[in-house]
Amino acid sequence: MSYSVLIVDDEALTVRTIGRALESEGFEVFLAMSGEEALTTIAEEKPDLALLDVVLPGINGIEVLRQAKKLSPATIIVMMSAYHVVDRAVEAMKLGAYDYLIKPFHIADMVNTIRRATEMLALRVRVHDTVQSAKGRYDFGRVVTQSPAMREILEMARRAAESDRTTILIQGESGTGKEVLAKAIHYNSPRAQAPLISLNCAALPDTLLESELFGYEQGAFTDARRRKEGLIEKASGGTLFLDEIGNTSVSLQAKLLRVLEEGTFMRLGGTKPVQVDVRIITATNRVLKEAVSKGEFREDLYYRLNVLPLFIPPLRERREDILPLALDIMQHFNNELKKNFVGFTPAAAELLQKYPWPGNIRELRNVIERTMILCQSTEIDEENLPEEVRDYHEEPANEEMSSFEVSPTGDQFVSLRELEDRYIHEVLNATGQNKTHAARILGIHPTSLLRRLKKTPELV
Numbered sequence: 001m002s003y004s005v006l007i008v009d010d011e012a013l014t015v016r017t018i019g020r021a022l023e024s025e026g027f028e029v030f031l032a033m034s035g036e037e038a039l040t041t042i043a044e045e046k047p048d049l050a051l052l053d054v055v056l057p058g059i060n061g062i063e064v065l066r067q068a069k070k071l072s073p074a075t076i077i078v079m080m081s082a083y084h085v086v087d088r089a090v091e092a093m094k095l096g097a098y099d100y101l102i103k104p105f106h107i108a109d110m111v112n113t114i115r116r117a118t119e120m121l122a123l124r125v126r127v128h129d130t131v132q133s134a135k136g137r138y139d140f141g142r143v144v145t146q147s148p149a150m151r152e153i154l155e156m157a158r159r160a161a162e163s164d165r166t167t168i169l170i171q172g173e174s175g176t177g178k179e180v181l182a183k184a185i186h187y188n189s190p191r192a193q194a195p196l197i198s199l200n201c202a203a204l205p206d207t208l209l210e211s212e213l214f215g216y217e218q219g220a221f222t223d224a225r226r227r228k229e230g231l232i233e234k235a236s237g238g239t240l241f242l243d244e245i246g247n248t249s250v251s252l253q254a255k256l257l258r259v260l261e262e263g264t265f266m267r268l269g270g271t272k273p274v275q276v277d278v279r280i281i282t283a284t285n286r287v288l289k290e291a292v293s294k295g296e297f298r299e300d301l302y303y304r305l306n307v308l309p310l311f312i313p314p315l316r317e318r319r320e321d322i323l324p325l326a327l328d329i330m331q332h333f334n335n336e337l338k339k340n341f342v343g344f345t346p347a348a349a350e351l352l353q354k355y356p357w358p359g360n361i362r363e364l365r366n367v368i369e370r371t372m373i374l375c376q377s378t379e380i381d382e383e384n385l386p387e388e389v390r391d392y393h394e395e396p397a398n399e400e401m402s403s404f405e406v407s408p409t410g411d412q413f414v415s416l417r418e419l420e421d422r423y424i425h426e427v428l429n430a431t432g433q434n435k436t437h438a439a440r441i442l443g444i445h446p447t448s449l450l451r452r453l454k455k456t457p458e459l460v
Contacts, residue, residue: 002026002027002028003027003028003048003049003118003121004027004028004029004030004045004047004048004049005022005027005028005029005030005047005048005049005050005051005114006029006030006031006032006038006041006042006045006047006049006050006051006052006075007019007022007029007030007031007032007050007051008032008033008035008037008038008050008051008052008053008056008061008064009033009051009053009056009080010033010034010053010055010056010057012033014053015031015033016031017107018051018107018110019031021107021110021111022111022114025111025114025115027114030045030047034056034057034058034059035056035057035058035059035060035061035063035064036058036059038050038052038056038064038068039059039064039067039068039071042068042071042072042075043071043072046072046074046075047072047075048074048075048076048118048121049075049076049077049078049114049117049118049121050068050075050076050077050078051078051080051101051110051114052064052065052068052077052078052079052080052097053079053080053081054079054080054081054088054092055081055082061079061080061081061088061092062088062091062092062095065077065079065092065095065096065097066095069095069096076098076117076120076121077092077096077097077098078097078098078099078100078101078113078114078117079092079093079097079099079100079101080100080101080103080105081100081101081102081103082102082103098117098120099113099116099117101113139184139187139188140154140157140158140184140188143180143184144321144324144325144328145318145321145324146320146321146324147313147318147320147321148440149313149317149318149437149440150312150313150318150321152436153181153310153311153312156308156310157181157184157185157310158188160185160308160310161184161185161186161188161189162189162190164189164190164191164279165279166279166307166308167260167279167280167281167282167304167305167306167307167308168182168185168281168282168307168308168309168310169245169282169283169284169288169305169306169307169308169309169310169432170182170281170282170283170284170310170311170312171283171284171285171287171288171309171310171311171312171431171432171434172283172285172311172312172313172314173285173312173314173360174285174359174360174362175359175360175361175362175363176312176313176314176315176360176361177312177360177361178243178283178312179198179241179243179283181310181312182198182239182241182281182283183196183241185239185281186238186239186241186279186281189239189279191237191238191239191279194235194237194238194239195234195235195237195238195239196235196238196239196241197231197234197235197238197239197240197241198241198243199212199213199231199240199241199242199243200243200244201242201243201244201245201247201248202243202244202247203244206248206249206251206252209248209252210252210255210268211228211230211268212230212231213230213231213232213252213255213256214230214232214255214265214266214267214268215227215228215229215230215232215233215267215268216228216230216267216268216269216270217267217268217269217270218269219269220267220268220269220270221268221269224268224269227267228267230265230267232259232265232276232278233274233276235276235278236276236277236278237277237278238278238279239278239279239280239281240278240279240280240281241280241281241282241283242256242280242281242282242283243282243283243284244283244284244285245282245283245284245288245305246284246285246286246288246291246296246297247286250296250297250298253297253298253301254298254301256280256301257298257300257301257304259276259278259280260280260301260304260305261304263275263276263277263278264276280305282305287429287430287432288302288305288306288432289302289429289432289433290429309432309433309434311431311432311434311437313437314357314360315357315360315361315364316356316357317441319353322352322353322357322364323344323349323352323353325361325364326344326352326364326368327343327344329364329365329368329369330343330368330372330380333368333369333372334372337369337372337373339372339378340378341372341375341378341379341380342378342379343379343380344379344380344381345379345380345381345382347381347382348380348381348382348384348385350382351382351385351389351390351392352364352385352389354392355388355389355392356392367385367386367389370386371384371385371386421456423442424438424442424449424452427441427442435449435450435453
C-alpha cells in the first residue's frame with residue numbers, strides 16, 4: 001500500500017533531501033516551506049503522514065500541529081527539531097504527535113521512523129475494517145426472524161444501542177443468541193469503534209474471575225510479579241459483556257455495583273481508585289428475580305442491571321423462525337464448507353419445526369453443520385437428520401396438566417381462577433417478570449395483565 005507524506009521545513013535543501021529519500025521508498029511526497037502552506041496542503045490532500053519542523057516562519061510547528069489535528073485527525077505527525085528546542089518537541093508529543101526527530105538526523109533513522117508510523121496506519125485500517133465487518137455482521141436488519149416477539153425485542157435493542165450508557169440485562173435460555181444481541185447493540189452504538197470485551201462468568205472460579213475483571217497490582221498475591229490491567233479497564237470507552245452474570249458471588253456483585261454507580265474500581269492489592277467509562281451489558285439464563293428472593297443475587301445490583309430488560313424467547317416459542325434460521329445457517333456452511341446445498345425436503349422441514357430444540361439456535365446450528373458434513377446429496381431429507389430429531393414425538397398436552405387430575409369425588413378440582421393464577425405466575429417467572437412478553441404469551445393485552453396483577457399482587 002502506498003502512503004502519502006507531507007514534509008514541512010523552511011530549509012529548501014532539507015525538504016528536497018527528505019523528499020527524494022521518501023520517494024525512493026515508494027511514498028507520495030508533498031512539500032511545504034511554511035506553516036500556512038502546510039495547513040493548506042493538509043486541508044486539501046489529507047496526507048497519511050507529515051514530517052513537521054517545530055521552527056517555521058509565520059505559524060510555528062506547534063500551532064500547525066494543533067490545527068492539523070482538527071483538519072485531518074487521521075494524519076500521523078512526526079515532529080523535527082534542533083537540540084535547543086527539544087522542549088517544544090515534548091510539548092508536541094503531548095498534543096498528539098507520533099514521534100520526533102532531533103536535527104541533524106540520519107536519513108536511515110528518519111525512514112525507519114516513518115516506516116514505524118505506517119505500521120500504525122496499517123493497524124488503524126485493520127481495526128476500521130474489523131469494526132465495519134462486525135457492524136455489517138451484527139446489523140439488526142440482518143437478524144433472521146419472522147417472530148413478532150423477536151422483532152419487538154430487536155426494536156428495543158436498537159433504541160438501547162443509541163443510548164450508550166444504559167445498562168442492559170438480556171435474559172433467555174442457553175443458545176438463544178444473547179451474546180449475538182449484545183454484539184449487535186455494541187456495534188450499532190456510539191461506542192462501536194471502542195473495544196467490546198466479553199467474559200463468561202460461569203467459566204472461571206470466583207477468585208480468578210475477580211482478578212480477570214479488576215486486574216491486580218504487583219505483589220497483590222504470590223504470583224503477581226507485575227501490574228495487570230483487568231477486563232473492565234481494557235473495555236473503558238467501550239462495552240463489557242458479562243455472560244451468565246447470575247453465577248457470580250455476592251462479594252463480586254458488590255464490586256460490580258460500585259463500577260456501575262461510581263465508574264470506579266480498585267485493582268486487587270491497589271490503594272487508589274481507577275476511573276473507567278464503560279457500558280455494561282449482562283446476560284443470564286437464570287431468573288434473577290428468584291435468585292434475589294433466595295439471597296443468591298444482590299437486589300440493588302439486580303435493579304441497577306435491569307434498567308432495560310430484554311427477554312429472548314426460546315426457539316420452541318417462535319417456530320416460525322426455525323426454517324428461516326435453518327436456511328440461513330445452511331448458506332453460512334455452504335460458504336464455509338464449500339458445499340452447494342439447496343434446502344430441505346418437506347418431510348425434513350416438518351421434523352425441524354416439530355422438534356422443540358432444547359439447545360435453541362446453538363443446537364440447530366450444530367445439527368445443520370453435522371448433517372451437511374455427512375449428507376451426500378444437495379438437499380437434506382428426513383433420513384439425513386439426527387436420530388433425536390427424527391424420533392421426537394410430542395407429548396400429549398393433557399399429560400402436562402397431570403398435577404390437576406382429580407379423584408372420582410371431584411374433591412381435587414381447583415377453580416378456573418386459581419388455575420389461571422398458577423399459569424400467570426409460571427409465565428411471569430419464565431419471562432423474568434417481563435410483563436409485556438408475558439402478556440403476549442398469555443394472549444392478553446398488557447393493560448389487562450397489569451389490572452390482574454394489581455388485584456392479585458402475590459402473582460409477581
